[in-house]
Amino acid sequence: MPVPESPSIVIKGGRVIDATGERTADVVVVDGRITAVGADLSADRTLDASGCIVAPGLVDIHTHLREPGKEEAETVETGARGAALGGYTAILAMPNTTPAMDSAAVVQQVLDLGRTAPCDVYASGAITVGRAGEQLAPMAEMAALGVRLFTDDGAGVQSNAMMRRAMEYATGLGVTLAQHCEDDALCGGGHMHEGEWSARLGIPGQPAEAEELMVMRDIALARLTGCRVHFQHMSTTRSVAMIREAIAAGLPVTAEATTHHFTLTHAECASYDPLYKVNPPLRTADDVAAVKAGLADGTIGIIATDHAPHAAETKELPFDQAPPGMLGLETALALALTELDLPVQQVLAALSWNPARVIGVGDTHGLPVAEGNPANLCVIDPEAAWTVDGAAMASRSTNTPYQGRELKGRVRHTLLAGEPVVVGGEAQR
Structure with a gap:
């Protein structure tokens, strides 16, 4: 009996930037890999990337x-x-x-x-x-x-x-x-x-x-x-x-x-x-x-x-x-x-x-956002303003020298092998 595909995901409305250049495109991910990069794509689940960089x-x-x-x-x-x-x-x-x-x-x-x-x-x-x-x-x-x-x-x-x-x-x-x-x-x-x-x-x-x-x-x-x-x-x-x-x-x-x-x-x-x-x-x-x-x-x-x-x-x-x-x-x-x-x-x-x-992992990480490549991706809101707070970080420690500093640019989503591990800035596991 064939194993069913996992639900497809589309990263929608982002600006793709990688080693090959920059373009506006949606990115579809199925079973850990990128299956399509283009305009007006759809999938079972949508991750909003409007105003964001997909990298x-x-x-x-x-x-x-x-x-x-x-x-x-x-x-x-x-x-x-x-x-x-x-x-x-x-x-x-x-x-x-x-x-x-x-x-x-x-x-x-x-x-x-x-x-x-x-x-x-x-x-x-x-x-x-x-x-x-x-x-x-x-x-x-x-x-x-x-x-x-x-x-x-x-x-x-x-x-x-x-x-x-x-x-x-x-x-x-x-x-x-x-x-x-x-x-x-x-x-x-x-x-x-x-x-x-x-x-x-x-x-x-x-x-x-x-x-x-x-x-x-x-x-x-x-x-x-x-x-x-x-x-x-x-x-x-x-x-x-x-x-x-x-x-x-x-x-x-x-x-x-x-x-x-x-x-x-x-x-x-x-x-x-x-x-x-x-x-x-x-x-x-x-x-x-x-x-x-x-x-x-x-x-x-x-x-x-x-x-x-x-x-x-x-x-x-x-x-x-x-x-x-x-x-x-x-x-x-x-x-x-x-x-x-x-x-x-x-x-x-x-x-x-x-x-x-x-470090010799260029076959799975840092690859262009292109069909067939592993879906190790991040979606970045370059205009998001936020204040550093060590106590709010995931680390067991809080020793940041930037406490209270205003920064611009924050991750909205992270996908590891096609699985969303951060969605809307929140860890999923």
Whole structure:
């Protein structure tokens, strides 16, 4: 007996924007795939997209889900729900969990937790055992589970020789290494950017050079080994300039910027509020301008959230004791649309199809809105005005630095494999 088709859905009256361009069209979805894109289409169920943009689902290359180990701050389920509300259909979980995702067993645990989540949850793997920088993790075993990006995020691999070995190993596996660029010898004991505000406030700082030295080293090692290297949360003027030169030279490097590194500066720390403590730290206005310029010219091809939830009692500690990190999944799209003077298509590229390619999920996410492709989609109202409220977010944590900030642009619907997981701005599961 044939299995009946699921009810068809039409996303009606929207403006489709994807990597191929822009057009006004309805989109019909049946059994997880797009079956028609055109004018005056109908289906069993209608999702209103009038005044909205219909786009490939967003992809976050840098999400901290905390599970296993710190479920009081976030779980895979709550993080994924926040992602869906933010328009994401895929997120990449970072490996600095407890225990670290440095083995096939822990990677498999996270993948299993994500199977029923309202967005696709992918796993990164640690470069070194325990993210301690001393012994290579079994990358081949994790790659066999589909891991395509490895990072010790939260810590940079300090040893030049270890990083070279990791790159040579990764090249043979065909995977990408991502680096949290931070020289411990230069920034140890620092809690914000080293500059005029750290001097005024009496808070030990981290110099921009702590990031830039590792960027310089890893560009050189990418040249030596041919390894694909992705630079995480770039934050300084000279880092952006070095990556620009590396790309121009044809090296296999990519880079991301977080929303907070193009919307906030170290002056925010004048309040001594740990909500503004993040790693790498908030930098100068000139650095923010350089990051924006890198996004504009494509040097930085990806906008990442670095979604980093923390339990309230830890973020209420004194500045020098509180952990670094901010929420990001539900505000990233609106911050990008509000703060960046870029064409919408370029913003969507940085949030969707560019990161999808880097983490190896471009066969299912970030694809053009076209007949036959998987229906991983988001519908965005670019004119919707709203006020950020950490307590109203899906996360178990509330540590957003944008509390009370007015933003423009909000997700109306999100579809994962054709299933509406967010409808009218409300999570469906």
